[in-house]
Amino acid sequence: METINVKKRKTQFALRKLITPFLLIIVVALLYSIVVFDNWLITLISLAIGTGLFVAYAKLPALKTLITESMRKDRILLLIVGVLAIIAVPLTLRTQPYIIHILIIAQISIILALGLNFQVGSTGIPNLGYAAFYGVGAYTSALLSTKLGVSFWISILLAGCISALFGWLVGLPTLKTRSYHMALVSIAFGLVTYILLNNIAFTGGPNGIKNVPPPELFGKSLFSSLRIFGHTFPVQFNFYYFVLVFVLLAFVVSRFIFNSKVGLYFNAVREDEIAAKCSGINTSTMKLLAFSIGAFFAGIAGSLYAHYIGYISPENFNMNTSLQILGMVIMGGMDNIAGVGIGAFILSVAPEKFRSLADFRMLATGLIILLMLMFRPSGIIKQQIRKYSSKYLMSENSTQGEHHG
Amino acid sequence: MAEICLSANNLTMKFGGLVAIDNVSWALHQNEILGIIGPNGAGKTTIFNVVSGLYTPTSGEIVFKSNIINGLPPYKIAKMGIKRTFQQSRLFDNISVLDNVLVGMATLSKGTLVNSLFRRKRMAKELDENIQKSLGILNHFSPFLAENPYRKAGDLVPGERRKLEICRALASDPDVLLLDEPAAGMDPNESAELMEDILKIRDIRKGIGIILIEHDMAVVQKTADYIVVISYGKEIARGSFAEVSSNPLVQEAYLGSENENA
């Protein structure tokens, strides 16, 4: 009797150890087939499998605890594999620069979505003209470098700052009003920016700005192809790692703000503005801050886009773009940084695979936002309860309180 | 006699044509629990809304530590040391119990926003102290809350919600605590327990002044040192519980409202 039990336990233990590697294989396989195969049917099937697995995970509590626990145990392994995968992916795509290009656009989208998340997710302020801040950043950077010959590094910094300034200005008129006023002002700002960009000669009107120079790193243009061990790598290869640094920074900063008091006060404003005020929080400052930080991220992303693509026009920054980014935040999970990253990744990569269905892209975005809001408003990953590592708090497990409701 | 910490002088608040508070005056002393009672719609909550800065009074003044504070924004008034709870609880539902209390400490931090982003060490220490303090306060009102600091506030039962709101308000060691019907919806036992906890606050927090709004006269009986009764925005009686409860005007006001409710 005893021995059987021990044996059983041993096999169970061994099986449990296999869960994480098994998961990893599935996820990597799915991601690989979504990203690398340029075939919409494969992408569709992979997405369907992914969704199915996710639904199973969300609906079956036993599976959920099993997976979360083994993932927690093996988080070092996960981290290592994740980092390796992110670094190694372009190496395997040497002959497919277009796929690296898609990944770069996904990276830029992640920065954008993380920025919008400060407003819509953390602070609960609707921003329906977010693409305009992206545009302000892109145009600032492009104008500075094409008209004044300013270097990339100064351009990108100014792009972020000027965009942040606009964020602050747009936030101002609505501090004392309601959230729908904010929605109105942000849409109006988006439209006004679009109209102005189209009509001002200085910004090139509808033709936009061409020949934005690529960034320079150590005196070398990022547009010069690398040669390693006799292999030539496409220029996208350089950009991938270049933008990756910004993505990592964006994640670090987001995480940092989320865990700081500012992040907590953002949440207080979102949850109940009146109670937040009466608790001593200057809610106006918080809203302006959320707006400025989010716009700063958008400005940085805009500058990266301009210098990567080399050509920008008002069409890149219209209402549709705003809704795309909003969709990423809502789908991924408002106020969940990892979730927002995932949402941005999916919603920027998947459409590229369905190019033959490009006509339906905006319809699909609208439907995704609508269905998510109606049936899973928390997004793919729910917002998390902040955990503190204080000696005064009892060990995590006893107070976790993962309860059913 | 202890010092006056908060007073209202000839306070009037009109909403359009409706006079919600009509020329009301009162004074709150240190270590005192002042009861403001009156039937539904008498204007009690409006008094708190005016004191906490949500509305600017139409006329009259509110004096806190010899400063006139009417017209100041709510967050400044909170920073000066006046904290409140709400009749219909207003917790931050999607964050944890502990985070709710930590928000209540927003006024404590000496650090600016910049500090909170860049001076990590000092902030970590401050956070640690704040957590310890939060747990202490939670434990005073409800051991359950102290044991479940990571529970979402939105998942609490009504009784615990009220207690958490009091904890959030008390977290920054305010000089004045405004409690708006804290026992509403509780059964007599729970309510008596809560009143005892409130009495205990006064012993622990030396010098605090508390205003307790109640609809139910029996609840304030043991708790309030001094009572102001208002009806339709006007003061109709003041004094000890025995004094006001025997006042015919008060009885009439309450009887009238009972009849209306029936």
Next chain:
Amino acid sequence: MNTFLQLLISALLVSSLYSLVAVGFTMYVGVINLANFSHGDTCVLGTFLMMPLFLYATKLGWISASTGLVILILIILLIFLTGLWGAAIYTILVKPLLAAPRLILLLATVAAGQVIREAIRVIYPNGSNPQVFPKLLPSGSLNLSGITLGYDSLTIIFLTIICILSLNFIIQKTKMGVAMRAVSQNADVAQMMGINIEQTIISVFVIGSALAGMAGILNGSYYGITKFNLGSNLGIKGFSAAVIGGLGDFKGAIVGGVLLGFIEVFAAAYIPNGSQYQDVFSFLAVIAFLIFRPSGILGEKIFEKV
């Protein structure tokens, strides 16, 4: 002087359209404090429902026979359809989300607008391009000592006034109107008074959307053109008008619509290059109102209940 009068008529025309859109907006805010960002797209949906109806009627040979009457019937049918659409939007989208945080509901209406727009674009043949909209309004014009008054403009202004007067009658005189006002003021009290809240809200959606459909087809037949994405602009203008007039206030929406219409038309005429920037001027007006008078022209200062 003549150009001035001419502009006045144009301004009145634009004002009419904006007012019709604004009324719906303001009513939604009034009864459930919701800004319905799919409202503008309902206008455009109206035009795209009208076109096949008109086509069908033409095919049957009805149009040439007794045009005026048929068009009137078509318009009534369309108002009915968009009203139904309003009820559907409420039942399918708004009602299930009433308990959710307001931000979720607001974003859901934004997404619904997007879905309407894009569905029109992909479903309607050649939907990405502007569509010729049938001339429903009488053509020709009246010439009064140098001023041309198009019969179409006059009809639009006239129809708008009829709509507004009948709505005013409904709100002031009927039981439904009393219920709407009661719910606007205090839903809890209204419920205690025995008012059927749900029915009231639905009727508001029906009326609001029907007016939006009306605005859409008037807009379409005046300019002779419609396009899937005209709704975002029209909706925002309507909302702006409602904000300027004072949200929640029916008369305010009309005042706001008129003000916005005049600002746009006169700015376009008297400011150099103004026509390119007319939207910019109206948004500047809204922002000025939000800063200096957030409760709008007619709105009273609201003390948010705590």
